[in-house]
Amino acid sequence: MSSSPLDNTIDRRTQILRAAMVCFAKQGFHQATMHDISAEAGISVGLIYRYFENKESVISAMADEHKAEVNQWLERARQAPTLVEALEVLFTSHCCESSPQVLSAFVVDLFAEASRNPRLADLLRDVSKTAMDGVTDLIARSPEARNGVHDMEPRELAELLFALNDGMLMRDVLISNPEPAEIRERQLHIARLLWRLLFASTAEPALT
Amino acid sequence: MSSSPLDNTIDRRTQILRAAMVCFAKQGFHQATMHDISAEAGISVGLIYRYFENKESVISAMADEHKAEVNQWLERARQAPTLVEALEVLFTSHCCESSPQVLSAFVVDLFAEASRNPRLADLLRDVSKTAMDGVTDLIARSPEARNGVHDMEPRELAELLFALNDGMLMRDVLISNPEPAEIRERQLHIARLLWRLLFASTAEPALT
DNA sequence: TGACAATGAATGAACGTTCATTCATTATAA
DNA sequence: TTATAATGAATGAACGTTCATTCATTGTCA
Numbered sequence: 001m002s003s004s005p006l007d008n009t010i011d012r013r014t015q016i017l018r019a020a021m022v023c024f025a026k027q028g029f030h031q032a033t034m035h036d037i038s039a040e041a042g043i044s045v046g047l048i049y050r051y052f053e054n055k056e057s058v059i060s061a062m063a064d065e066h067k068a069e070v071n072q073w074l075e076r077a078r079q080a081p082t083l084v085e086a087l088e089v090l091f092t093s094h095c096c097e098s099s100p101q102v103l104s105a106f107v108v109d110l111f112a113e114a115s116r117n118p119r120l121a122d123l124l125r126d127v128s129k130t131a132m133d134g135v136t137d138l139i140a141r142s143p144e145a146r147n148g149v150h151d152m153e154p155r156e157l158a159e160l161l162f163a164l165n166d167g168m169l170m171r172d173v174l175i176s177n178p179e180p181a182e183i184r185e186r187q188l189h190i191a192r193l194l195w196r197l198l199f200a201s202t203a204e205p206a207l208t
Numbered sequence: 209m210s211s212s213p214l215d216n217t218i219d220r221r222t223q224i225l226r227a228a229m230v231c232f233a234k235q236g237f238h239q240a241t242m243h244d245i246s247a248e249a250g251i252s253v254g255l256i257y258r259y260f261e262n263k264e265s266v267i268s269a270m271a272d273e274h275k276a277e278v279n280q281w282l283e284r285a286r287q288a289p290t291l292v293e294a295l296e297v298l299f300t301s302h303c304c305e306s307s308p309q310v311l312s313a314f315v316v317d318l319f320a321e322a323s324r325n326p327r328l329a330d331l332l333r334d335v336s337k338t339a340m341d342g343v344t345d346l347i348a349r350s351p352e353a354r355n356g357v358h359d360m361e362p363r364e365l366a367e368l369l370f371a372l373n374d375g376m377l378m379r380d381v382l383i384s385n386p387e388p389a390e391i392r393e394r395q396l397h398i399a400r401l402l403w404r405l406l407f408a409s410t411a412e413p414a415l416t
Numbered sequence: 417t418g419a420c421a422a423t424g425a426a427t428g429a430a431c432g433t434t435c436a437t438t439c440a441t442t443a444t445a446a
Numbered sequence: 447t448t449a450t451a452a453t454g455a456a457t458g459a460a461c462g463t464t465c466a467t468t469c470a471t472t473g474t475c476a
Contacts, residue, residue: 012425027324030238034462044427046464055462105323108378112320115313115381116235125382149357150405156398163395164368167375170316173323174333187371190364197358197405216451242436252453254438263436422473431464437457444451 013051016041017065020058025102028109029059063110063120067127074134083142084195090135091165091191104172132158144199157198164191221259224249225273228266233310236317237267271318271328275335282342291350292403298343299373299399312380340366352407365406372399 019041023032034055038045052058073093080086114121132155139145139154152160168187175183227249231240242263246253260266281301288294322329340363347353347362360368376395383391 025323028238028320030236031324033460045462046428047426049463050425105320108316108323109320111378111381112236112313112317115316116239118384121382121384128379128382150401152398152401156401159394160372160398160402163375163379163398164371165375166378167371167373170319170374170378171336171371173319174329174336176326176329186367190360190368190371193358193360193364194368220451241434246454253436254454255452257437258451417476419476420474423469423471425468425470427466427468429465432462434461435459437459439454439456441455442451442453444449446447446449 012047013061016043016048016051016058017062020062021102021106024059024062024109025106029113059113060120060123062106063123063127066107066110067123067130070127070131074131078134078138083138083144083199084192086138087161087195088188088192091188104169108170108173128162132162135161142199147200148198149200150198152198161195164194217259220255221269224251224256224259224266225270228270229310229314232267232270232317233314237321267321268328268331270314271331271335274315274318275331275338278335278339282339286342286346291346291352291407292400294346295369295403296396296400299396312377316378316381336370340370343369350407355408356406357408358406360406369403372402 016037020032020037023036023040026032027036034045034048037058038048041048048058052061073090076093077086077089080089110120110124114124136154136158139157145154145157150157168191171187172180172184177183224245228240228245231244231248234240235244242253242256245266246256249256256266260269281298284301285294285297288297318328318332322332344362344366347365353362353365358365376399379395380388380392385391
């Protein structure tokens with residue numbers, strides 16, 4: 001079941017990245033120390049430097065992981081039977097996926113960091129463009145897009161939907177209430193209303 | 209033109225806050241040093257500590273300023289003759305106001321910071337609630353809100369519009385292109401299309 | 417097989433630097 | 447003179463990073 005030398009290296013890297021994700025989400029990039037990360041991973045500080053050149057390269061490795069994750073979402077969305085279902089896939093992965101609001105905090109931090117780290121900004125722009133192109137294409141190919149009452153190009157619709165997604169994600173970091181799930185349910189509800197408005201299926205719209 | 213002792217104090221404070229805003233936007237909260245801020249303000253480090261208890265209190269003072277600013281926007285929006293014009297006021301202040309994307313970087317940083325600073329999170333939640341209540345009210349009172357083809361409550365509409373705003377603001381930090389103004393123009397264009405869809409004025413909708 | 421050599425993953429104390437904060441001192445104004 | 451404003455060198459804690467050292471595992475040879 002285990003461990004060619006290559007696998008070991010990959011395992012260590014992902015172990016470190018997982019720990020780093022927890023620390024970054026809890027404390028932010030600049031307040032999480034390498035010692036915090038090593039403690040979270042249950043290894044020594046020095047070992048991190050065997051697998052990563054420095055702290056910044058840990059950060060960009062995580063951005064790379066994020067990129068891969070986004071591509072997976074897009075792949076899954078493409079397989080959905082209808083446009084609205086595809087959007088639902090994208091929305092829920094973006095917002096809820098694995099852990100609660102860990103991801104939100106991390107992504108917002110990523111954007112904040114990108115505003116002064118050009119390399120990271122390039123990476124995020126790239127991720128964003130890929131995802132946006134994918135959704136634009138999804139919309140352009142979808143018959144539902146022609147049924148809506150709107151007056152928008154596929155590209156414009158994609159930009160609208162992504163901004164909405166990101167905005168809701170950004171607002172997630174303020175949640176501290178008893179029920180985070182409840183709030184996300186409400187966000188999803190609102191997003192659905194918009195989708196229905198933009199992409200009214202030709203079938204029954206009577207599901208209020 | 210100047211300076212009861214109280215005025216002097218206020219001037220110094222705003223001078224420091226203005227410098228801090230520049231530094232925070234350029235480098236982020238944790239990478240901007242107190243020396244950076246003092247240099248930007250053209251004063252000594254020690255003097256900052258005469259007007260602020262510590263670095264964190266500089267940050268929350270800025271959040272307070274942000275709150276006041278948001279309230280001003282809301283006030284101006286309330287005076288607009290139509291709902292769509294009010295939204296335009298809010299959108300453009302949020303995104304363009306004084307300096308270019310300085311504000312975007314700052315606000316995204318503020319949210320990132322709020323995800324681990326409960327006091328700051330409380331403050332932002334408060335700002336957000338005030339603004340949201342204001343817009344909800346604006347929508348509820350507006351006759352146009354009944355004309356749209358949507359199926360949404362005023363509160364839901366407000367949440368939708370705010371998420372859109374924040375999402376576009378968040379995306380602004382990735383801009384580094386030759387023409388930032390061009391991109392914001394496009395954002396405004398898309399936002400307008402949505403507004404028109406949601407709040408179709410009874411007058412001519414023929415302005416494609 | 418058993419004795420020895422080589423490897424390199426892993427450790428964590430130590431280093432140099434940076435930074436928020438303090439405070440003794442100096443300038444200014446009343 | 448006295449009170450207040452302002453300075454910036456000094457402080458000490460915290461951080462990213464390094465590296466001499468340990469030691470379990472693997473390879474080699476008789």
